Amino acid sequence: MKKVIQLLIAILISSSPIFAQDIKPNRPQEPQKPYPYYSEDVRFKNKQAGIHLAGTLTLPKKEGIFPAVILITGSGPQNRNEELAGHKPFLVLSDFLTKNGIAVLRYDDRGTAMSEGNFNSATSADLASDVESAVAYLKTRKEIDSRKIGLIGHSEGGLIAPLVAIQSKDISFIVMLGGPGIPxxxxxxxxxxxxxxxxxxxxxxxxxxxxxxxxxxxxxxxxxxxxxxxxxxxxxxxxxxxxxxxxxxxxxxxxxxxxxxxxxxxxxxxxxxxxKYNPVNTLKKVKIPVLALNGEKDLQITPKENLNAIKKALRKARNRNMTIMELPDLNHLFQESDTGAPQEYKKIEQTYSPTALKEILHWIKIQVK
Incomplete structure (x- = not known):
């Protein structure tokens, strides 16, 4: 039972000791400066919590009006790149989307890196208020088309995105990446x-x-x-x-x-x-377009149970624009994987499957036409 308890003490991937790094791993997908687009470090305030959050806004060009997405990290305190297992998934995702015409705002979780606040006392509902503040900030930017702001949430972020969507009329679509559909x-x-x-x-x-x-x-x-x-x-x-x-x-x-x-x-x-939280109670109120992706080999948010629950809940909402997909061979981080086990995450050079990136972009492009 020793092995089991060791695993359970570190349930959440962001804090697990399996991600300890001895040497800098090879990450060929990570973009290198100078980027072929505009990148700006920004700060915005969550008035409700009385804290400032720090992040990065990337735009296809410095001038213009662009559709935008906000990236929402998974469980545990994470920086704007969702850095874990020697990977920076949100850096790779934001780079890909921005190169393809989508503005992206990603930010450090409260109490993490350069953001203020106390992460340890926060619930998913508190973190949802941080996302709402990010939406409010984007609406102040002249480069952003306020009618085309979407949310992309990974893991717990896929729980938070629907919470924000049912509270805000400013969200035009959501993408759930390995997001939960069951309690x-x-x-x-x-x-x-x-x-x-x-x-x-x-x-x-x-x-x-x-x-x-x-x-x-x-x-x-x-x-x-x-x-x-x-x-x-x-x-x-x-x-x-x-x-x-x-x-x-x-x-x-x-x-x-x-x-x-x-x-x-x-x-x-x-x-x-x-x-205690049951995502179905929120999802059955979501009427805006939803893309829900899971990796076939995801051992943390399993595709069968969660995608089925998401689909049923959205049908209850009479949502007429949902795309539910299980992507072959991908793990919870959307890497091409042999077993899906978390122990593999840091060993895999790939940060993001090109198949997943293309599916996300293709679907978003349809929503923002």
Whole structure:
């Protein structure tokens, strides 16, 4: 069970130790300056939160009026390039789109890099207000066609984009890249199981860990007070350790260290919100054009369960402009992958599949005609 717990302590890809880097990897898709387009570092204010966010706006040319997209990062504190596993997916995506006539705004998450605020106290709903501020900023720019502003969200960003879309009339389309369509607790259980299997963990260990985490998620779903939740989690985990004296804790942790690590993972505002949140309740209100893409080998937001749920929810919204696609051989980062396991992310030289880039651009071009 040691391997399983090591994986579960680092559920979110942005903070996982599998992304530690010893040497600078080869990333042939990363653009190099000088760029063949206009690039400007910008700051804008989230008045509701009282913080300034820092980002980069790229325009096909310095002068002109262009359709635009805002890029929304996945889970965990990420910079404007969504930098992880030695890759900069949003740098590559923004470069590709800008070269093809689309203005792009990408920004550092609150409390990350050059943006103000406290990421650790923020939920997905709070992060949605940051996106709304980005939209408001784009509307002040004379180079942006305010009738053609879209959102592209990866992973958790694909959860946030619909939240913004149902609150703002300024959004003309959304792109969900590996975005969720099922509740957070179900996502985590599937994700944990598949990643553990890909890592060679035994079926017995996986089943045991699933039982543990179902109980943890039940406690989180029932909780309304984080301090009470911490006590409940501590009691549950202490009981588990007492009943399983042979349990091998990861990295030679003491019992107290192990319990504390689990509490730090699950007793947070973000995790409470994510585990309780059901994307269907939002998606069934989304009536603007939607592109939902998933990689066939995505082990974190699995295509079958999530794309089916997204499609059903949008049908309930009577959405007449949706494109739902599963792209062969791609993982959660939209890289061409052998297994889809997170351990592969940093080993793969490719940052973004050309197939995914072309599908995104082709669909956006249709929306902004």
């Amino acid at each position: 957070g607790d179900k996502i985590l259980l599937i994700q944990q199981k598949l990643i553990a299997e890909a890592s060679g963990v035994s079926k017995e260990e996986i089943k045991a860990t699933e039982r543990i985490n179902k109980k943890i998620f039940d406690l989180v779903k029932k909780s309304s007070d984080i301090e009470v939740l911490k006590t409940d989690l501590r009691d549950h985990l202490q009981k588990f350790l007492n009943e399983n004296p042979d349990f091998k804790k990861p990295d030679h942790m003491t019992a107290d260290e192990f319990i504390r690590s689990q509490i730090e993972t699950y007793a947070t505002p973000w995790m409470q919100y994510f585990i």
